[in-house]
Amino acid sequence: MSRQPRDIIRSEGDRVSGFYLLVRGWVSSSIVLGSGARLINKVHLPGDMLGTPSMVLPRAADTLTAITEAVVAFVPFERLGRICTRLPRLGALLTFATQVERLALMDVLAVTGRASAKEQLARLLLDLHARLTPIGVVEDDAFDLPLTQEMIGDLTGLSAVHVNRKMRELREDWVIAREGRKVRILDLPALRALSPIRPRLLQFEPAWLPFL
Known part of the structure; x- marks a missing residue:
């Protein structure tokens, strides 16, 4: 399933019958606040x-929107259930994937309002x-960053003006x-x-997981 930038893959409030795998591209998850x-x-x-x-x-709970050209694959819950029955190790690895997401959320919550811009x-x-490094799209510590300053502001709790100022610093x-959409990390330790x-x-795959 191919999507163009700004295409909505699934809207907040849509009925849920499965999830998606992102094959190619960048996709945002967003919610609409009471305001x-x-x-x-x-x-x-x-x-x-x-x-x-x-x-x-x-x-x-959220809206999934393509940031770049993207390819996604829909996985119905029924298929997921059959996979977990036939391949319990894969089911366990899917549980691990959700814990990685939880860990990322913990990190974001830990710094929100407590760290400088x-x-x-x-x-x-x-x-x-x-x-991005494990999927082979980082070269010499450089990668494509197709996010606007407003998007970065959403992800960090900063205004677009503040994002621009601190990125310049x-x-x-x-x-x-920074050259166009390309960002290169010049001093990774810093x-x-x-x-x-x-x-x-x-x-991600500890030794105690079953092989079958």
């Missing part, structure tokens, strides 16, 4: 599962760098470089020193 304002709470990258928080709801941006850039300090969250080493 009517939209808040982007997650950016999904290739390999991510989309819409899984809504698995416990009859209707979707520059620290918030450092955490976000390191998170994207860490998630990171460039002036020679921590990052960026890590700025981040209020220490790097995490995930154990």
